[in-house]
Amino acid sequence: xxxxxxxxxxxxxxxxxxxxxxxxxxxxxxxxxxxxxxxxxxxxxxxxxxxxxxxxxxxxxxxxxxxxxxxxxxxxxxxxxxxxxxxxxxxxxxxxxxxxxxxxxxxxxxxxx
Amino acid sequence: xxxxxxxxxxxxxxxxxxxxxxxxxxxxxxxxxxxxxxxxxxxxxxxxxxxxxxxxxxxxxxxxxxxxxxxxxxxxxxxxxxxxxxxxxxxxxxxxxxxxxxxxxxxxxxx
Numbered sequence: 001x002x003x004x005x006x007x008x009x010x011x012x013x014x015x016x017x018x019x020x021x022x023x024x025x026x027x028x029x030x031x032x033x034x035x036x037x038x039x040x041x042x043x044x045x046x047x048x049x050x051x052x053x054x055x056x057x058x059x060x061x062x063x064x065x066x067x068x069x070x071x072x073x074x075x076x077x078x079x080x081x082x083x084x085x086x087x088x089x090x091x092x093x094x095x096x097x098x099x100x101x102x103x104x105x106x107x108x109x110x111x112x113x
Numbered sequence: 114x115x116x117x118x119x120x121x122x123x124x125x126x127x128x129x130x131x132x133x134x135x136x137x138x139x140x141x142x143x144x145x146x147x148x149x150x151x152x153x154x155x156x157x158x159x160x161x162x163x164x165x166x167x168x169x170x171x172x173x174x175x176x177x178x179x180x181x182x183x184x185x186x187x188x189x190x191x192x193x194x195x196x197x198x199x200x201x202x203x204x205x206x207x208x209x210x211x212x213x214x215x216x217x218x219x220x221x222x223x224x
Contacts, residue, residue, distance in 0.1 A: 004155075031210050042201060042216040043156070050210065058211070090155055096210055100144055104155030 003027045004105035006091050012111045019078040021108050023091030025071075031094040032074040033102065034058075034066065036087040043090065049074055081112040119202060119215040127223050132189040134218040136202030137182075143205050145178055146212070147187050150199045159187075159200075192222045 003026035013019050023032060031050055035043040035058075045058030047066040055066050063085060065077045078085055091105040120135045136145070144163045148156040162169045162178045162185065169176045175188040189196055199219045203212040 035214075040216065043214040045211065045213075048211065059213075092156075094210060100205070100210075101146060101158040101161060102156075102212060103158070106155050107153075 004091060004093055004103060006089075006105040006108050008108060009106065010109045012113065013081055014113050015082055016080050019081050019110065019112075021076045021089055021091075021110070023074045023076070023105060025074075025093050027093060027095070027103075028071060029093040029095040029103075030071075031096065032068065033092040033094070034064070034074065034076045035090045035092065036060065036085075037090060037107075038087050046076065046089075078110075081110075083112050086110060086112045119200075119218045121218060122216070123219045123221070125221040125223060126192060128192055128194055130192055132192050132196070132220055132222075134187045134200050134220070136185045136187070136215055138185075138202075138204050138206060139183065140206045142180075143209070145176075145185050146203045147174075147176060147185075148201045148203060148214075150201065150217070152198070156201065189220075192220075194222050194224055196220060197222045 005024045007022045033048040034046040037043050044060045046060055046064050047058055049055045049068040067075045089108045092102040094102045118137045126132055144161055146161045147159045149159050150156045160171045160176050162176050164180055173190045178185045199217045201214050201217045203214045207213050
């Protein structure tokens with residue numbers, strides 16, 4: 001998976017609790033992304049980062065925040081999880097100086113009860 | 114917004130047959146990519162075709178792009194059981210370094 005790890009891989013939590021998902025890369029790529037994947041919707045971009053402390057919103061950013069304090073880590077936080085945030089979350093990285101393609105992590109399956 | 118729309122949503126064929134998947138998009142693009150996702154795994158990049166290219170090959174994969182019709186097709190020849198997966202197209206229609214994915218085509222290869 002191109003030097004990308006996600007943790008945890010599975011998580012079950014309750015409505016209203018905070019949740020943080022971590023994406024770690026060893027490739028030193030500048031761009032990092034968080035997507036969610038739901039049946040019937042494909043992958044939708046939540047937030048992305050184009051450098052340390054540089055982030056921007058994607059298509060479905062409501063209810064999510066992100067932080068990137070170092071190149072290798074990109075954190076996705078659900079401040080107060082809701083059942084609608086039950087999904088599979090994928091992190092991806094990209095180095096636009098070498099390729100326009102993205103490399104994906106293995107995913108985190110989050111269930112909010 | 115869903116930029117890429119894929120057709121069919123599901124496709125089931127016999128091993129050895131060819132599989133064709135289509136992707137349509139709405140706005141101008143610089144490139145279009147195809148990704149594969151095996152069950153329970155992350156997406157894997159297959160091939161990228163730029164807007165000034167009409168056809169591209171990679172092994173058993175052939176991708177075409179028709180910018181006048183805003184459509185692309187992915188052909189997998191001589192399919193194998195290992196090709197069973199979901200296939201997604203993605204465009205850069207919302208800006209460089211941001212991909213917009215279609216809903217995917219679920220391909221099943223029957224032995």
